[in-house]
Amino acid sequence: MSSVYLNGLEGFFREIPKAALAFSGGVDSAYLLYEACRRGCEVRAYYVKSAFQPRFELDDAKRLAAELGAELVVLEADVLSRREIAENSPERCYFCKALLFGRIMQEAEKDGFSVLLDGTNASDDASDRPGMRAARELSVRSPLRECGLSKEEIRRRSREAGLFTWDKPAYACLATRIPYGTGITNERLEATEAAEDALMRLGFRDFRVRLSGDGARLELREEQLPLLLARREHVLRELKRYYKTVTLDLEVRP
Numbered sequence: 501m502s503s504v505y506l507n508g509l510e511g512f513f514r515e516i517p518k519a520a521l522a523f524s525g526g527v528d529s530a531y532l533l534y535e536a537c538r539r540g541c542e543v544r545a546y547y548v549k550s551a552f553q554p555r556f557e558l559d560d561a562k563r564l565a566a567e568l569g570a571e572l573v574v575l576e577a578d579v580l581s582r583r584e585i586a587e588n589s590p591e592r593c594y595f596c597k598a599l600l601f602g603r604i605m606q607e608a609e610k611d612g613f614s615v616l617l618d619g620t621n622a623s624d625d626a627s628d629r630p631g632m633r634a635a636r637e638l639s640v641r642s643p644l645r646e647c648g649l650s651k652e653e654i655r656r657r658s659r660e661a662g663l664f665t666w667d668k669p670a671y672a673c674l675a676t677r678i679p680y681g682t683g684i685t686n687e688r689l690e691a692t693e694a695a696e697d698a699l700m701r702l703g704f705r706d707f708r709v710r711l712s713g714d715g716a717r718l719e720l721r722e723e724q725l726p727l728l729l730a731r732r733e734h735v736l737r738e739l740k741r742y743y744k745t746v747t748l749d750l751e752v753r754p
Contacts, residue, residue: 508647509535509539509643509644509647509649510539512643512646512647513535513536513539513540513541513643514539516541516615516617516641516643517540517541517542518541518542518543518613518614518615519536519541519542519543519613519615519616519617519641520543520544520545520546520604520605520608520611520613520615520616520617521533521536521543521544521545521546521616521617521618521619522546522548522600522601522604522616522617522618522619522640523545523546523547523561523565523572523619524547524553524557524561524619525547525557525558525559525560525561525562525564525665526557526560526619526665526668526670526671527619527651527654527655527658527665527666527668527670528619528620528621528644528651528654529545529618529619530560530564530619530658530663530665530668531619531644531654531657531658531661531663531665532617532619532643532644533545533564533565533568533570534568534658534661534663535643536570536617537568537569537570543570543571544570544571544572544573544608544611544613545561545565545570545571545572545573546572546573546574546575546604546607546608547561547572547573547574547575548574548575548576548577548600548603548604549574549575549576549577550576550577550578550579550600551578551579551580551674551686551689552579552596552673552674552675552689553673553674554671554674554693554696554697555693557671558574560665560668563664564663564664564665567664573607573611575603575604575607577599577600577603579596579599579600579675580684580685580686582595582596582599585599585675585684586683586684586685587683587684588675588678588679588680588681588682588683588684589680589681590630590680591630592630592675592680592684593629593630593631594630594631594633594634595634596631596673596675597630597631597634597635598634598637598638601616601618601634601635601638601640602638604616605638615641616638616639616640616641617640617641617642617643618635618640618641618642619642619644620632620635620642620644620645621642621644621645621649621650621651621654622644622645622647622648622649622650623650623651623652624645655667669705669706670706674689674692674693675689676708677692677708677709677710677711678692678710678711679710679711679712682711688711691711691742691743692709692711694741694742695709695716695738695739695741695742695743696708696709698738698739699735699738699739702727702731702734702735702738703727703731704720704724704727704728705724706721706724707719707720707721707724709739710749711743712747713745714743714744714745715743715744715745715746715747716739716742716743716745716746716747717747717748717749718735718746718747718748718749719749720748728748
């Protein structure tokens with residue numbers, strides 16, 4: 501067991517008193533930014549805006565950084581200009597993460613930061629995360645994972661700290677809604693974001709709208725099914741603006 505694990509995040513930030521953070525506005529990177537600020541780390545958060553991120557993620561990132569008094573730098577990356585990403589192979593996430601981390605590292609080095617952190621936690625399965633391979637290859641540090649903090653523990657601590665992100669649903673990037681082998685386009689990403697925004701306005705939470713042929717396949721948690729039945733006509737009307745058909749997947753939970 502490493503000394504970092506034994507001493508927790510306090511020990512980590514004694515070892516690393518200055519760092520850049522790849523910041524998404526999600527539960528994990530939000531808590532990590534909070535801890536870095538709390539532990540006196542000279543930290544700067546970098547958010548990379550791309551076609552893969554919905555607008556609300558940037559809004560959340562700005563809100564959280566402002567509440568913590570942390571400096572936030574917003575960068576941009578044209579992910580679809582990379583053929584290996586737009587073609588959407590099973591390695592898409594690897595190439596995308598390498599691009600995003602590289603973009604942050606380039607800017608962070610100009611700003612005087614030599615260490616980059618990310619919000620990977622101890623619950624994340626490295627065997628199922630091509631993006632984690634990119635992080636390892638680029639020597640990105642993952643304090644939450646190194647210190648053995650699980651997703652459940654991070655949510656608990658975030659709630660105790662008063663972070664509004666503590667119960668924020670997991671939200672994988674928009675590209676994950678498009679099946680491997682189907683090319684990713686701006687039009688498909690925009691349809692996904694619009695459809696999911698519409699369902700959020702109808703009261704749905706922690707769900708996915710996935711592309712299936714030219715239709716939408718909904719993944720909902722069991723407790724949301726009564727809402728779906730009650731708002732069925734509204735759901736169909738909203739989603740058929742973007743998809744020819746709408747189906748419900750009863751086997752997969754988001």
